């Protein structure tokens with residue numbers, strides 16, 4: 001099979017011939033049909049965040065078709081269309097027992113990110129418990145985007161705990177910001193989308209944003225305050241995570257408002273304890289999503305309540321061009337497509 005292999009941090013992926021993996025007990029062999037690429041992949045290439053042991057096959061937004069099952073696989077059979085939940089959890093720690101899968105204390109690996117090879121290859125072997133059925137009518141490409149962008153957006157909106165009529169700043173209109181905007185808009189929330197790339201305005205509006213701002217941090221705060229009669233916005237979802245965006249988001253927040261930080265960079269956010277306490281502001285983190293968020297996201301796609309964010313597809317052998325395009329700034333999601 002063909003595989004794109006990360007052999008050295010900072011270098012392009014090597015397109016190589018590799019043996020098709022064999023499914024062990026409890027594992028299924030998938031033919032990969034689609035695999036999304038996103039900012040986490042760029043972080044892996046840069047050696048920031050997660051650092052897998054090399055060589056490694058990335059690809060954490062994958063959808064495929066079961067071609068063979070190892071012993072003891074009961075829930076799936078050859079021909080099943082599936083996507084992969086990334087976090088390989090222990091299933092028994094205090095967080096697993098509370099269905100907060102992505103906070104597992106004894107994580108065995110993260111598909112395509114850490115320890116478990118992902119979808120930048122024609123085939124992949126995964127434990128059965130990672131597989132979730134792809135609903136009829138949802139394409140492999142859209143299913144793949146649910147595995148990170150979709151479920152992360154769903155979970156972030158859940159953490160934001162919005163009410164009908166709220167005004168929410170969504171900072172960063174990439175994959176996660178796009179799906180978050182769709183969900184918020186469908187929930188009766190006014191979305192002000194924010195992105196440094198002014199070319200994303202029509203895209204953001206098509207996702208359901210009522211307005212779009214492409215402003216530096218200070219001007220952004222002033223505009224958010226002006227639009228909310230000086231009170232500030234109800235919620236902020238920051239998918240970027242730079243000091244500037246977090247600082248602006250916090251300053252734009254009304255009393256009792258909540259900021260949810262989704263994206264992260266090496267930056268930190270110095271917070272005034274006085275401003276936090278006296279205004280009862282809340283700052284929350286959110287990490288990817290739970291198995292249930294992924295199931296819900298697939299269900300929403302299946303019911304036609306979420307729209308595709310895929311704007312470009314590349315074949316596996318052109319994965320480095322796709323990653324370069326992402327680094328240069330793209331609108332919507334890029335997905336690797338397999339014949």
Ligand SMILES: [Zn+2]
Nearest residue numbers: 090093096104
């Ligand atoms: Zn656990």
